Amino acid sequence: MLRYANPANFLRLARVGIPLAGGLSALLFAVGLWLVFARSPADYQQGETVRIMYIHVPAAWLGMASYSLMALSALGTLVWRHPLADVSAKALAPIGAAFTLLCLVTGSLWGKPMWGTWWVWDARLTSVLVLFLMYAGIMALWNAFEDPARAGRAVAVLTLVGFVNIPIVKFSVDWWNTLHQPASVIRLDGPTIHPSMLTPLLVMAFAFTALLLALHMMGMRNEILARRIRALGLTAARGEEAAE
């Protein structure tokens, strides 16, 4: 880990890691979509609409996973002062927001034919909406500071405070009576979903995870370049001031 704490080392790692993770994601998406549309059956109750699950559920998982990674990065910023921690956190915010938005949109598109409504204010849906709003607030806070190091510390505090929402999202279906169904994959007593649907779901989840890895590395690479540009811009400005 510490070996890649240096941005130059990270950029070398990203040069190999981005095409690897991107290629793996594309391959898994191809296999996953084939399983979803050619192999998996329609649900006995929900019919063909169950196919929405194969993007809705991975999007939900990644929305929560991205926030959990941001919280880990926040600890890296505040506790260990890892030089790439806030770069990692900043790169994750728009990706997590996009996956959470996709979860909300596909959930709504699944809810309308199954529940007869696009939206209900139940605990699961509301806590996921709060997660999306947290992402939006964090992205706004990143843009409110000129100095990325100061922004990093403020965002890290907000991220850790907001992390309390992650267990609420996960356990909302157990703690409250919700229209949303309870967990059927990540359960202490094992998945309750049939293997013919579980396999394509897991393949799609791995495809989304590899995509997250590739996008995260791309975002971190872009943020490192942005900070180099900022540093060079400041050096150039100081040089011009000294010449005058």
Added chain:
Amino acid sequence: MSAFFGEHGGFILASYAAALVVISGLVARAVVEHRLRRRELERLEAKGVRRRSETAA
């Protein structure tokens, strides 16, 4: 769509279209941002601007 996915085919198609838009948007944003930043970095370096650590070496 209903021929393939029954009466709710439109909802299924809209979900996968949303996923395509979100994923391609994220990838396009990352790729375009990288190109713009590389170009900006090359422009600054061509002007002879160097980081303090590089000029000291």
